[in-house]
Structure formats: structure tokens, C-alpha cells
Amino acid sequence: MNFMLTKLYLASGNSHKIRELQELVRDTDLKFEVLSAAEVGGMPKVVEDTGTFVGNARKKALALKALLPSGSWALADDSGICVDALEGAPGVESAYFAGEESDDQANLAKLVMCMHDVPREQRGAHYVCVLILLSPDNQEFHFEAKCEGTLADETQGTEGFGYDPFFIPQGYSQTLGMLSAETKQKLSHRAKAWAELVSWWCNRK
Numbered sequence: 001m002n003f004m005l006t007k008l009y010l011a012s013g014n015s016h017k018i019r020e021l022q023e024l025v026r027d028t029d030l031k032f033e034v035l036s037a038a039e040v041g042g043m044p045k046v047v048e049d050t051g052t053f054v055g056n057a058r059k060k061a062l063a064l065k066a067l068l069p070s071g072s073w074a075l076a077d078d079s080g081i082c083v084d085a086l087e088g089a090p091g092v093e094s095a096y097f098a099g100e101e102s103d104d105q106a107n108l109a110k111l112v113m114c115m116h117d118v119p120r121e122q123r124g125a126h127y128v129c130v131l132i133l134l135s136p137d138n139q140e141f142h143f144e145a146k147c148e149g150t151l152a153d154e155t156q157g158t159e160g161f162g163y164d165p166f167f168i169p170q171g172y173s174q175t176l177g178m179l180s181a182e183t184k185q186k187l188s189h190r191a192k193a194w195a196e197l198v199s200w201w202c203n204r205k
Contacts, residue, residue: 009035011064011076013043016161021075023185024194030201040067053078053092053130054142061132061140074134079189081163083151084124086114091128094163104162108155111163115151123151125167129189131197141200145192160184 008025010018018036025032037043044063048056061076068074080094090097090111098106115123127147134140148170155165157177165177169187176184185191 007035007069007072008032009037009040009064009068009072009074011037011043011060011074013037017077017190020185020188020190021077021194023181024191027185028198030198037064037067040064040069048078048092048095051092053080053128053144054132056092057130057132058140061134065134065138071136073136076132076134077129077190077193078132079127079129081111081125081127081167083111083115085118085122108163108166111151111166112155118151120150120153125149125151127163127167127189129193131193133197141197143193143196143200145189145196147187147189147192 010021012018018034022034025034043060044067046056046060046063048059050056050059057076057078059076060078061074064076065072065074078092080091082088082091090107094107096102096107098110102110126149129145131143132140133143149168149172150170151166152168152175155177156175157165157179159179159181160176164184165175167176168174169176169179172179176188
């Protein structure tokens, strides 16, 4: 039986996430064809109102799956940064932290402002990534991972996206915005969740 993914559509309009997933796929021996939601007319508007990463990812996966040709798989990602000093915020609201129409720069600026007076020993944070994979017959598979770390005193670096220039992963002294793409691919929350998916895929019967 052929268990090879032939077409995998990512339920996102975020070009950074699409490129990152394509790079992750290239690092495996699995012959996945990663396609953007733009291939089927664009990602439908989804109100991310479930209050959980799993629930939001599921809504996005189902919305895209309804548009896909027969035999296709849908993959949705919901991710964010959870800050200890902010009781887990921005969390599921990471993409809209500065408002519904906010962009990465505005969200990052708000987090920097919120952390302005927080001492170094209280700047713990972690990234979370949840992947929901829907099979051609609508079976759902769930993968989740974290990247632990701390928030820097100021933003540093231009690599990555989102909050990366403000986040120092555990075991490193530089922010994700300063580390190479190759290094980030090994330790990011999304890379770890993807590794869980690949492991499951290789071992499924």
C-alpha cells in the first residue's frame, strides 16, 4: 500500500509558514508535495475563536479541506508565544496581539512594551505549535510541540518572523532573529511538531 503523501495543502496565507514548511519537507526523505492554499483560491476566512491552539488549527484545517480536490491532505498550524509574566498571553492571540488588523511588527512592539519593566529572572516564555492533519477521508491527527526560552532585553536580529527577534531559545544566548535558518529548523516549535508528524507517518501501519 502506498502511504506517501502526494499533495499536502497548508491552511495558511502566511508566506513565512509556507516557506518554513517547505524547507522542513526538503529535510526529510518523504516525497511530500507542499502546496499553498492559494492553489485552490486562497485560504478561507476563519474566525479563530475557540480559545485553544488545537481548536483554532482544527477550524482552519476543516475550512481548507472543504476546498481541496479528492485525495488531498490538509495541514493546519496554530502557534503562538506564551509569556510567563503575562500569564500565558499572548498565546492563541499571538497573531492579533496588537489588534485584529495588526501585523508582525505591531505585535512585536506591543510585547516589547509590555515587558519593559519585567526583570530578567521573570522573562520566561515558550513557543507552542499545534499541527492538525486531515486525511483524504477526514481522519484527524494531532501533533504538538514547544520551544522553551526567555525574552531578551531588546529585539535583536532580522532572521525569522513574528516574535523571533525577541525570543532566546533555551541553551542559546542569541535570539531566533539572530540564529541561522538551519539552526532554527532544528529547535523551533514548528520543526519539533513537524518531526512528530514525520515520525508518526513513517511508523503508521
